[in-house]
Amino acid sequence: MKNFTSVHDVPSIDELVIKALSYKTTPFIDKSLGAGKRIGLLFLNPSMRTRLSTQIAAQNLGMEPIVFNVGQEGWALEFEDEAIMSGSTVEHVKDAAPIMGNYFDILAIRTFPSLKNREDDYSELYIKQFIKYAGIPVVSLESATLHPLQSLTDIITITESLKKKPLPAGKKPKIVLTWAPHVKPLPQCVANSFSQWVNAWGQADFVITHPEDYELDEQFTKGATITHNQDEALKDADFVYVKNWSTFKDYGKIYTNDPEWMLTNKKLAVTNNAKVMHCLPVRRNVELSDEILDGLNSIVTQEASNRVWAAQAVLSEILESLK
Ligand code: CP
Numbered sequence: 183m184k185n186f187t188s189v190h191d192v193p194s195i196d197e198l199v200i201k202a203l204s205y206k207t208t209p210f211i212d213k214s215l216g217a218g219k220r221i222g223l224l225f226l227n228p229s230m231r232t233r234l235s236t237q238i239a240a241q242n243l244g245m246e247p248i249v250f251n252v253g254q255e256g257w258a259l260e261f262e263d264e265a266i267m268s269g270s271t272v273e274h275v276k277d278a279a280p281i282m283g284n285y286f287d288i289l290a291i292r293t294f295p296s297l298k299n300r301e302d303d304y305s306e307l308y309i310k311q312f313i314k315y316a317g318i319p320v321v322s323l324e325s326a327t328l329h330p331l332q333s334l335t336d337i338i339t340i341t342e343s344l345k346k347k348p349l350p351a352g353k354k355p356k357i358v359l360t361w362a363p364h365v366k367p368l369p370q371c372v373a374n375s376f377s378q379w380v381n382a383w384g385q386a387d388f389v390i391t392h393p394e395d396y397e398l399d400e401q402f403t404k405g406a407t408i409t410h411n412q413d414e415a416l417k418d419a420d421f422v423y424v425k426n427w428s429t430f431k432d433y434g435k436i437y438t439n440d441p442e443w444m445l446t447n448k449k450l451a452v453t454n455n456a457k458v459m460h461c462l463p464v465r466r467n468v469e470l471s472d473e474i475l476d477g478l479n480s481i482v483t484q485e486a487s488n489r490v491w492a493a494q495a496v497l498s499e500i501l502e503s504l505k
Contacts, residue, residue, distance in 0.1 A: 183499040187309055187322040188330055188375075189382045195337060202338045202488070202495035209242045209494070216245030222286035223323065226253040226308075227294040229491050230463060232323045232331065236290060239493035243501060247284070258304040261311050274309075288319050288500055295326035295369050297434030303327065304399070319500045327399075329371045332461050333379035335492040339390045339485045340386075340421055343457055355420040355492045356454070360412055361392035362469040363439045364426035372461050373427045373468035374402040381405040391415035393438050398430055412443060422472050424460045446471050450479060457481045 185191055192198055203336065205211070221240045225233065233249060240247040250256060259278060260271035267274065281317060282289055291312055295303035295316075304324040313320045322330055349355060357380055359373060377398060380388045388406040390398070397408070409415050416422065424445055429435045444467075458479045464470050474480055 183319075183496070183503055185313055185320045186330060186389045186496045186500065187306075187313075187320065187325060188328050189333070189379050191330075192334075194335075195322070195383050198334060198495050198499070199341050200411055200486035201438065202491035203342065203497065204336070205242070205494045205498075206488070206491045209490075211448040212498055213242070213244045215498055216243035219244075219287040219501065219504075220246045220248060220285070221288040221290060221334065221497070222282055223247055223249045224282070224289065224291045225249065225323070226249050226259075227292050227324075228242065228253075228262050229292055231486050232292060233453040235271040235486075235489035236321075236323065236331070239497055240492050242490070242494050243497055245287075245497070245501075251396075260387045261307050275311040276315050279312050280317060280372070282489055283318045286318060287504060288321060288423050288497065289316050290321040290323050292323035293325055295371070295434075297367055297369060297428060300430070300433035301410060303433075307353060308426075319489075319497060319503070321500070326369070327371055328378065330375055330379070331489065331492050331496065333375040334496065335485060335488045336376055336423065336459060336461075337379055337383055338488050338492055339481060342484075342488070343481065345422070349420065354385060356418055356421040357386040357421045357423065358415050358456075359388075359390045359406075359423045359425065360415065360445065362395055362424045362445065363441055363443050364428045364436075364465060364469055365439070367434050367436050368426050370398055370427040370430055373398055373425050376423055376425070377406060380458065389419075392427075393443065395431065395437050396427065396429055398427070413449065413452065416449060416456075417452045419456040422450070422456045422458050424458060424464075426469055441468075442467065444471055445474050447473050447477065450474065455479065459485050462486055 258270040293308040
């Protein structure tokens with residue numbers, strides 16, 4: 183694996199999941215793999231889980247991680263080719279990225295979308311410019327449209343849960359991605375990415391439910407059953423993935439904040455005692471109720487903990503390719 187920006191960079195999801203779960207059992211088995219290597223973690227936006235889990239993963243592999251909060255502490259970067267830089271940007275990615283390519287062996291970047299211009303955001307210009315100019319492998323820590331480390335974690339967590347409590351032979355798990363209310367317009371990244379990975383994984387009966395006009399980009403959801411009837415979608419679900427996203431078509435808007443879409447124990451009653459997932463951070467009693475988050479069905483802490491093993495599996499694959 184050279185870069186890790188989407189499921190398309192992964193030759194085998196199952197093999198990557200096996201590797202991640204083996205690191206969970208023996209975290210330091212490949213401590214020498216990254217010896218003498220450095221990873222730069224560039225954050226243009228805030229983070230807790232991604233920042234900490236990727237640092238821990240790198241250290242487990244013997245790498246030295248260096249975090250740079252570009253968004254707060256760095257020069258304002260320009261990403262457009264041939265830009266006349268007479269505005270607020272100070273340094274072009276064309277100049278900054280090759281320097282980082284000399285400082286580091288792997289570069290990992292978080293770049294959220296603007297939610298102002300769909301075409302710009304969905305072109306993934308920022309991460310593509312880093313790939314173009316850094317000259318070293320690039321890992322997405324969440325880009326304008328996707329969050330692949332989160333989605334790999336989610337498949338790992340589902341696989342782990344199914345191993346602990348298997349379904350009847352031959353039965354595919356029913357996984358439901360449900361929209362939830364939120365007070366701010368959020369990116370579609372997590373929902374896009376989760377859809378892309380579950381579809382590529384191909385081992386689930388996958389249903390997406392959301393209010394009218396919250397359709398995601400079809401390139402990620404194609405293959406899933408899509409419905410506006412949340413109660414119907416939840417029937418017999420084995421896993422319910424809760425996430426808010428803003429509108430895709432009329433880009434970056436909030437059309438509704440209907441609290442009826444928030445998952446409660448009453449809604450969960452029609453599921454197959456489903457495990458409830460969320461990438462976090464979560465707005466309690468807006469996106470997800472206390473009773474769910476504090477209840478036995480929630481696996482959000484296990485899910486967030488698994489971020490380490492997902493990152494470690496990905497970094498180890500990239501380190502192997504550098505040998
Ligand atoms: N889920 C996730 O990416 O969390 P952070 O934004 O805290 O990194």
